[in-house]
Every structure is written in structure tokens, then in C-alpha cells.
Amino acid sequence: MMRRQSQRIMTLAGATAIALGGLLGQTSSASAKTHDIHMTAVESDIVIDGGGEKYAAWTFNGTMPGPVVRVTEGDTINFTLTNPATNKNPHAMDFHAAEIDFLKNYKAINAGETISYTFVAKKPGIFFYHCGAPPMIQHVARGMFGAIIVDPKDAGAWAKADREYVLIQSEFFKNPGDVQAMFDRKFDGVMFNGGIFKYHPFVTGGGKLDAKPGERVRIYFVNAGPNEFSAFHPIGEIWDNVYESGNPANNLKGVQTYVVGPGSAATFDVVVDSAGAYPLVTHSLTGALRGAIAVLLASPDAKPMPLMPMVPWELPAKAK
Ligand SMILES: [Cu+2]
Numbered sequence: 001m002m003r004r005q006s007q008r009i010m011t012l013a014g015a016t017a018i019a020l021g022g023l024l025g026q027t028s029s030a031s032a033k034t035h036d037i038h039m040t041a042v043e044s045d046i047v048i049d050g051g052g053e054k055y056a057a058w059t060f061n062g063t064m065p066g067p068v069v070r071v072t073e074g075d076t077i078n079f080t081l082t083n084p085a086t087n088k089n090p091h092a093m094d095f096h097a098a099e100i101d102f103l104k105n106y107k108a109i110n111a112g113e114t115i116s117y118t119f120v121a122k123k124p125g126i127f128f129y130h131c132g133a134p135p136m137i138q139h140v141a142r143g144m145f146g147a148i149i150v151d152p153k154d155a156g157a158w159a160k161a162d163r164e165y166v167l168i169q170s171e172f173f174k175n176p177g178d179v180q181a182m183f184d185r186k187f188d189g190v191m192f193n194g195g196i197f198k199y200h201p202f203v204t205g206g207g208k209l210d211a212k213p214g215e216r217v218r219i220y221f222v223n224a225g226p227n228e229f230s231a232f233h234p235i236g237e238i239w240d241n242v243y244e245s246g247n248p249a250n251n252l253k254g255v256q257t258y259v260v261g262p263g264s265a266a267t268f269d270v271v272v273d274s275a276g277a278y279p280l281v282t283h284s285l286t287g288a289l290r291g292a293i294a295v296l297l298a299s300p301d302a303k304p305m306p307l308m309p310m311v312p313w314e315l316p317a318k319a320k
Helices: 136-141 179-183
Strands: 002-004 008-010 026-028 034-047 054-060 068-072 076-083 113-120 125-130 145-151 163-172 189-192 209-211 216-225 230-234 239-244 251-255 258-260 264-271 276-282 293-298
Touching (some): 125 136, 125 264, 136 179, 145 163, 145 216, 258 264
Parallel strands (some): 209 293
Antiparallel strands (some): 076 113, 230 276, 239 264
């Protein structure tokens, strides 16, 4: 069977997968693919809560988190980062899915410069990516992070998921210029996918994550930090499986809470037994109660949702 050779890079705005690299020709289904991934460092304001609060973010491609990159174990990634001349700061890109020289590839580039490098995604899993330009604590806190999923080459290595979501936890510092507050861990909120209570249906503009009872829901979870550990827990449920770093070989069963440190990631499977609401939280409560709650709503008529549902905040009139 012939298969199209295309990259998959998910926009945050919706479910649509867009091919940035275009078609690179035809190949047999068994061979590894090559993906041309291009990202741009964008320094711009973004909305981070349902009240319309704006934040002077630094991002990859204009969203916090940046786009989800999805490839298959063994694939080659040709990556290019552009730092437009209109930016004010150096930026860089560090892919945790890569095994390449840090000095050469992850170096910061100035505004007006471009850097390219190539790596092979040798290990399956869910991996963090982030800007490493100094001070890195600030570049991560201001939004320069995201996730790359490396699907296992053998799809039978784990149970098939009925539904998949990416959740990226990070801390929110209301003053993006206060680097000392970042060193002092004085965060003002904790976010999933770049929003305070983004998936909390009782909060203005908040959304939810849908599922049907009995479905195997797979959460690709990344902790961007920059400092706090996540204690990821499904209220009213138990993780059926936790895969450390998202590798099917690292399979824990029947886990109530699993710690994901900053810069780490894991894949979580939950099979919701019955209809109802199941808040996914960091059980480090100072984080959950300041934004890190995502409600998984199980209902027989749940509709399909994108991998990373980004809530278009419905802003109150005063904020528009
Ligand atoms: Cu940066």
C-alpha cells in the first residue's frame, strides 16, 4: 500500500491537521517519514482567561502552547526556527524528543536570524519542547513551550485509544517581566493549555473535555513548569494506565496520582465507567485551585473533539 508522506502538525485553533511541509513524495507504508517543521517565534499579546485578561506572551507560532507536532517513531524531523527581525529577544528551540548536540542545535538566535537542524525521533512517547534562550525560566513562563507526540512504530504496543487529548501544564506569572518572581516561585496561577480554568465549564468562557462512558481516553500530558511539579489525578476515577514519558514499554496500572516534574511528560489512559463529570487536576492544590482543573465530561452523546481543544474565550462585553 502506498501512503502519503506528510507531516502532521496540529493547529491550536481546531482539529484540522495542516501539512506545512507539503507532500514529500510517495513511499512504502513501512518506511520512516521525513517531516519539515517550521516554527516562528512570535512575541505578542494573548488572552489567558475567560475574563479577557491579556498577557504579553512569547510564543511559537503565536499561541501558548505552540502547535502539537506529531510524528512516528523512526521518523526524521527537519526543523527550522525563524526569529523575525520585528522581535526584541533571542529565542531557541529544544526538543526533548531529540538526541543531538545541545550547543550546536539549541543555541539562541537573534531577531532576524533562522536556525535549522535535523533529528530522528528514535524513542516513542510524549515529549516537551521549549525555548532555551536565557533566561530560560522567563522564556518558558511567557509561553514558549509545546508538545511533540512520537507515536510508537508498532501501533499494537498499547491499547487503542478511543479519544485523545493533549494537556500541557504551566505556571502563570502575571508580570511577564518579573524574572525574580519566577526564580522565587511566586506564580499567580497554573494553566492547562495556556489558560486559567480553560476546561472548567462553570467558569466564564470555560470549556470541557468530552468523552463517552466506556471509552479509553488517552491524555498526553506535559509539565512545562518552569518550576512546579504536577500531581496529575482524575477526580472520581483512577488512571487505568500511566506510561512514563508516554512510552508504551513504561506501563503502570491502577494509578491514582502520578507526579510529572517540570520538563517531563507522561501518557495517561482513563476508561470512565459511567456518565458524569471527572475533573482532571494537579492534586498540588495551590495549582488546581488557581487554574489547573480540566473537567472531563462523560456523556453518551459526546461529540468528537480536537487533540488540543483551545477554547475561544467568550469574553464578557467589557473585555471586548
Ligand atoms: Cu524564547
